[in-house]
Amino acid sequence: MEEDLENQKIVVHGAGEGDLLDSSTSQSSKETVVKQPAEENDQKSLGSGQTTGMALYVCVFSLALSLFLAALDIMIVSSIVETVANQFGDYSKTGWIFAGYSLPNAVLSLIWGRIAAVVGFKTSVLTAIVIFEVGSLVAGLANSMDMLIGGRVVAGIGGSGIQGLAFIIGSTLVDESKRGLIIACMSSAFGVASVAGPFLGGAFTTHVTWRWCFYINLPIGGLAFASLVLFYHPNGKLQSTRSTVLQFFSNTWNFVKRLRELFKLSTWKTFVHELIFRFDIIESLLMSAGLVLILLAFSFGGSKYAWNSAPTIVMFVLGILLTIFALVYDFVIFPRWKVVRTSPRYQPLIPWKIFSKFPIFVANVSVFFICMAFMCQIIYVIQFFQLVYNETAWKASIHSIAAVVPTVITVITSGIVNNKLGVVKPIALVGIFSGVIGAGLLTLLDNTSTTSQHIGFLILPGIAFGATMQSSLIGNQIQVDKKSKTYRMDFIAVTTLNNFLKNLGQAIGGVVCNTVFTTSITNKMRQHHIDIGQNISADAIVIYRSHHFDGSRSLLGDLISESIKNVFYMSLGFSAVAFIFGIFTSNKKLDLNKAPANTKESAGSVSSSSDKVESQ
Template sequence: MRKVAVIVCVTSLCVTLFLGALDIVICITLYDTIGQEFNDYANVGWLMAGYNLPNALFMLLWGRIASLVGLKCSLMASIVIFEAGSLMAGAANSMGMLIGARVISGFGGSGIESLVYGVGTSIVEEKHRARVITVLGIAYMLAEGAGPFVGGGLAEHVSWRWCFYVNLPIGGVALAALGWGYNPAGRAPGRALARFWVRARAFPYGTLLQAQFWRRAAALMVFRLDIPGLALSSGGFALVMLALTFGGNQYAWRSATIVCMFVFGAALLALFMLYDFVVLPRVGARIAGYEPLPLVPWRLAANVPVLTSSLCGFFNCFAFELQSIYLVQYYQLVVNKGPTLASVHLWQMSLPALVSVIASAVVNERFGVVKPLVLAGVVMGFVGSGLLTLVRSDTTLGQSIGFSVLAGASFGCVYQLSLISAQLQVERDDPDFHARFIEVTSYNTFIKTLGFSFAGIVSTTVFTVSLKNLASSHSASVPSFSTVEDLIRYRSENFDGRNSLLGRLLAKSVRNVFYCALVCSALSFLFGLFTSKKRTDITKGAESTELAELCELAEPAEEKPVSKTPTSTLC
């Protein structure tokens, strides 16, 4: 029965993760379409960044929320929020509204990703973690496989808006899968709803009008959820990403606007670290009377093995996102394929990634090795990124596939092994093992998601600035355009072959993005060299977490009032 319960639980998590992954892949196919729709290609990178930035920032917060209201309730709430963002995105009538909707979706998607991986890797033995991550990875890759056909087909034959509306029925399936498939407390869905209704009726709503309630709520927001730290980090990252978006496009890199964005963004991030590392732990303990919970505690940030494995994953994800987005753009802009056919080329990277996910999981579970697999992944990433810089306007399909294989395989290997390497730094005899385990998992996933976030912005900036500079240097041979959007629209309406001057300029701009990915792969290799040598325990032993403990994750404790008894767990 225990094995059946784990299988049902993991299956429900896969359906949930499939929802978020499908949305990400579909959006990659829409860059050109939406850029032309709103005549704003320079900001189209925010389709991904607007989702990925809140997705990363709120990842550290969702576990805290789950400890207050229950894990299952938190997962279902994150899906509802994600669905609301998808509905708004489909109805958007401007780029600003669309980006705002993506931010809402990112908040919901953050809960999906952080809680799914945290629960999935905590309900099995240490030696089986790679297997669970592999199963979740397969769900992600299936979404990557379906995404190009779904996104491209809807964009070409129906409307790009349905690329977001399609999330609504899939989200309904995900909610049903969680409601009926994930019941770690052993209660039938009907009994769980009845219990929720009884508790809702018994809640003393009169306390909402009392000052004491709001004082406790404020203490909760500051000392346990670290909302001030979240505000500082969000503002800092947003300013830096805005500077990367506008720099070289709407403003010169040396302009006062861009310089101020970088300076104030860096200042806010510095204040965030000062607040979480020094101010909150020292001042908060005196005011609250108990140890506060920073989003990023110093003991975690100062853990070198956790940091190196997370940064290795960060730069690998950064490179993979750059390559995925502009491999599709290469086939749309240079070869002049439609969204559907261009997006199919994502398989050039996702299929090798799927193979490497499975292969590395088998090797890890059989031999317990982690660092050798990480090193193999970063070497493949560096070599594969170098091969992709060989792409030219006349590159054949066979050459393109050959260039992409190693880069895709690298991602599949490094993404899961960097997480396992970080998790192994939590000692099993630690009295707060479960809290530390979820904390490290959320931190590692947060860092890697930041890589995806910055890649969406940096890739668009590198491409548009490169294309502007190249077009201006060939102004005598290339028609004059006021914006990159006009040039891309002209190209699609007056296609003159992939080896024309404009085709070569577009190919060179894409190649510059791949050079950026090469630098990221080199940094991933560098940090990979310093990852931990710890191995997973492949001996048969007691499972890391009993199913009863998972029950505690799913339901908040009734006997311990949240406002009075602080918890040290993140999930």
């Protein structure tokens, strides 16, 4: 059976090794694929050279712009909750406005890298942008809470692809010596979006309409899409607009003609075979289900269900078991399949040889906890000014600028240091030291703090976020063995794993901080016999305080301030864990020697031959 499936590469392999819109395999895809050894084809380099000149600048700008939009959507909805709940009259589902985007955004990061490895990076990132745009349009046009949540889920699927693929593509545009600057540009976009979301969301909600939080994605995303179509050519060859358009329609027609293969049983056998071994779909489904259950348990625990209730316990236990089994499957079971042992084209989404490398492991754990801590801090700094001082979402979000500026300065400075000196560990150490000290200072924030403290307490967390994002990704990529037969797949694996853990850290941080605050304020209000007439949550208190504000130093103001401080204590714990792992960051440096034109492996060999076809 396995030998038959290996030889019956009709649609999946014919499309996968080229592009789904690849004219080069349209005449005899069966012969074309069989004649090319899978191992050799799967490890081909991206092309003969890197992108340069105006094309490089436009590509980086487009990728950064796409990344900005995808990251922006994580937090931009935090300031529209009250308005949307009042308009649709459905407050009970407001938590899903955030979770509907963050859950698929986090859990699908790994599979997008594998899709790109098979289909091609250009096709994959353009598809992700289209999905993101469709989701944004649905959310903007929503006439009910369910429609809004549905649009957020679709946008989250596309946003996951954008965030994962943007860093991979950006890393392949130049050789290793210049990679730090490219990643710095994209990390800047990611960092700014993470804290600017509430500010922009509040501005749109206050001065225009909440729907513009989603409409804004359409023209900007369209610009990024068009720029990548015209200027991103994976093999370094430039194309005219006319040839690009003609190629698209030609490839589309060839793909349509190949659809007749879908009526053959052998095609579906091959399709299932590829899903299991090429896309590692079993691990993906197990991991996704496990993480969703864990996040749902945190979301519902203490609010919809009691912490000791059967639904909460079952979600936690089943979620943890599924997540563990997903890792066991990738580390132990998947490599034992005969077809996997005999073909390097089949690799798990999370390879043990990558995950078990100590430098990669510690860097990823460190960035995971830093992202958790930073998300808790940013969300509840904004909530602090809304809940304690009764500021509008827009005005409260202005305070996050104190974290934006140091984040941007840090990632740009880190990129320059990477480019000039090649060092990574000093940047990582700056990040983890700033994280612990900044998180400790933030626990001093309360309703008696001065304006200078409001600003000063956010500087170090911003530096920590920027430095750790930059150093962890670069630190992962330089650990990959360039001489390995699976270098391309390994490079994709470490980049998507890093992005997966960043997204997951933000998703978990956004959920657990609400859990800690809600549990804390609920207990304190019960102790003081305070009743606000509805289920207690951060958003419910915002609504109550807007109508019954009794001052920042009232009893309720004190209780809110103390509860938010508990969130900051938790973020201090996360930062401490990041520090413990971060101090073991590898001393390995970037290779600052430019690779010869014909051997630019450091970026070129990362992409598949499918990307070659895309730009021919």
